[in-house]
Amino acid sequence: MTVPAPTAVTPAFDAATASAAYRNALQVIGAVEPRIADAIGAELADQRGSLKLIASENYASPAVLLTMGNWLSDKYAEGTVGHRFYAGCQNVDTVEALAAEHARELFGAAHAYVQPHSGIDANLVAFWAVLAQKVELPALTKAGAKHVNDLSDDDWATLRSALGDQRMLGMSLDAGGHLTHGFRPNISGKMFAQSSYGTDPETGLLDYAALRAQAREFRPLILMAGYSAYPRKVDFAAMREIADEVDATLVVDMAHFAGLVAGKVFRGDFDPVPHAHVVTSTTHKSLRGPRGGLVLAQPEFADAVDRGCPMVLGGPLPHVMAAKAVALAEARMPMFADYAQAVVDNAVALAEGLMRRGVRLVTGGTDNHLVLLDVSTFGLTGRQAESALLDAGIVTNRNSVPADPQGAWYTSGIRLGTPALTTRGFGADDFDRTAALIADVLAGTSPTTTSAGEPSRAKYTMDDGLADRTRAAAAELLDAHPLYPGLDLG
Numbered sequence: 358m359t360v361p362a363p364t365a366v367t368p369a370f371d372a373a374t375a376s377a378a379y380r381n382a383l384q385v386i387g388a389v390e391p392r393i394a395d396a397i398g399a400e401l402a403d404q405r406g407s408l409k410l411i412a413s414e415n416y417a418s419p420a421v422l423l424t425m426g427n428w429l430s431d432k433y434a435e436g437t438v439g440h441r442f443y444a445g446c447q448n449v450d451t452v453e454a455l456a457a458e459h460a461r462e463l464f465g466a467a468h469a470y471v472q473p474h475s476g477i478d479a480n481l482v483a484f485w486a487v488l489a490q491k492v493e494l495p496a497l498t499k500a501g502a503k504h505v506n507d508l509s510d511d512d513w514a515t516l517r518s519a520l521g522d523q524r525m526l527g528m529s530l531d532a533g534g535h536l537t538h539g540f541r542p543n544i545s546g547k548m549f550a551q552s553s554y555g556t557d558p559e560t561g562l563l564d565y566a567a568l569r570a571q572a573r574e575f576r577p578l579i580l581m582a583g584y585s586a587y588p589r590k591v592d593f594a595a596m597r598e599i600a601d602e603v604d605a606t607l608v609v610d611m612a613h614f615a616g617l618v619a620g621k622v623f624r625g626d627f628d629p630v631p632h633a634h635v636v637t638s639t640t641h642k643s644l645r646g647p648r649g650g651l652v653l654a655q656p657e658f659a660d661a662v663d664r665g666c667p668m669v670l671g672g673p674l675p676h677v678m679a680a681k682a683v684a685l686a687e688a689r690m691p692m693f694a695d696y697a698q699a700v701v702d703n704a705v706a707l708a709e710g711l712m713r714r715g716v717r718l719v720t721g722g723t724d725n726h727l728v729l730l731d732v733s734t735f736g737l738t739g740r741q742a743e744s745a746l747l748d749a750g751i752v753t754n755r756n757s758v759p760a761d762p763q764g765a766w767y768t769s770g771i772r773l774g775t776p777a778l779t780t781r782g783f784g785a786d787d788f789d790r791t792a793a794l795i796a797d798v799l800a801g802t803s804p805t806t807t808s809a810g811e812p813s814r815a816k817y818t819m820d821d822g823l824a825d826r827t828r829a830a831a832a833e834l835l836d837a838h839p840l841y842p843g844l845d846l847g
């Protein structure tokens with residue numbers, strides 16, 4: 358068998374060794390519950406066979422993945438390195454210390470806390486740390502409800518008042534912000550009175566002057582920056598200036614773009630680490646590590662951040678911290694900087710390919726890893742576009758656009774990201790081909806008409822043969838760039 362070479366932007370691995378490792382592991386698993394072994398194998402086939410443009414997903418290396426399947430998982434290790442509430446944590450200490458060291462070195466951070474189990478958990482750690490560090494409480498008042506889920510808006514107001522009525526200013530959801538940045542379905546929206554900043558209606562870009570005025574008016578405890586669906590760089594130096602002016606703490610959630618920070622594509626004013634008081638992240642998106650989170654902090658927040666477990670987190674996951682250490686070590690290799698640059702170059706190629714074919718993009722382009730399409734010009738909702746693209750073998754997700762007339766469920770947007778396919782070795786030409794496929798699907802899809810004579814927001818028809826034709830073209834692209842080249846489960 359000839360084994361295709363790994364791409365220049367992904368870590369090399371020995372295909373025969375990795376194949377043997379996975380085959381043996383699946384045999385051991387299958388002896389207990391064969392349906393789980395089958396599902397694991399089927400997931401590899403699905404991942405290999407789909408043109409994955411989900412901006413938050415990626416493919417971790419075999420080394421990262423294999424690091425998670427072992428007995429480190431069996432160890433309880435509440436506490437921090439050298440200060441555990443359990444005996445026998447010397448190996449977990451080694452693992453956690455290495456992961457934190459790699460994170461500090463990679464991002465040039467004063468402090469790193471690598472225990473959060475996910476990005477949302479990392480944000481909780483950060484918010485609690487800021488409250489703990491910055492707020493002196495008046496006596497707690499009685500809330501009156503039996504269960505926190507029963508707390509009325511008034512009760513939450515009482516709690517917020519007990520916390521001294523702290524405020525959070527975050528990016529609005531339809532401008533690309535995240536639920537954990539002070540919105541009601543998340544605890545952050547209950548702990549803090551929230552106000553959100555949007556983008557300029559003309560350009561779709563952040564308006565720092567407007568944000569400054571809003572911050573002066575609102576005077577937040579936390580100025581939250583970071584996004585899940587904003588296709589542009591953010592000037593974190595300007596954000597810090599604004600925070601300082603109103604005596605706010607700048608928390609940057611780099612969950613989506615941590616890989617671009619790690620790969621030094623976002624430098625200077627666009628690197629959050631030197632500017633923010635606290636930085637939170639996932640490790641599994643553009644950073645290409647295991648599913649998890651981390652927090653970086655300036656020294657004054659380090660102790661408060663380290664209290665994440667047990668304040669808001671369950672016991673640390675030593676096997677995942679080990680995988681974070683491996684992924685962060687990979688991200689410190691020169692190959693990762695090439696990867697990060699390719700992610701952005703590819704997003705630009707995708708954006709230009711789409712615009713050249715008549716697709717409207719929010720902000721008219723990109724300078725990060727994601728592209729946000731406004732599909733309303735095709736008479737479609739995001740929901741219809743997402744489903745039609747999926748029928749054609751292209752995996753994306755629908756997303757609101759600023760001031761979206763279709764709301765958060767149907768939406769008018771499609772979000773695309775390049776991190777995953779770039780890991781597979783896709784280059785600019787491949788993304789231009791991908792743009793052509795997407796534009797064809799959008800142009801060849803129409804909403805059906807409801808009984809009331811209105812265009813449906815969910816149902817659609819596609820031109821004859823379009824889905825099959827696109828699937829075949831997508832398969833060709835995927836075959837040219839195999840995922841985990843040479844990895845064979847037998």
Ligand SMILES: *Cc1c(COP(=O)(O)O)cnc(C)c1O
Nearest residue numbers: 475476477535584585612613639
């Ligand atoms: C994905 C994301 C998160 C949540 O990460 P999870 O690991 O899913 O909890 C938080 N913040 C932002 C900005 C994100 O994009």
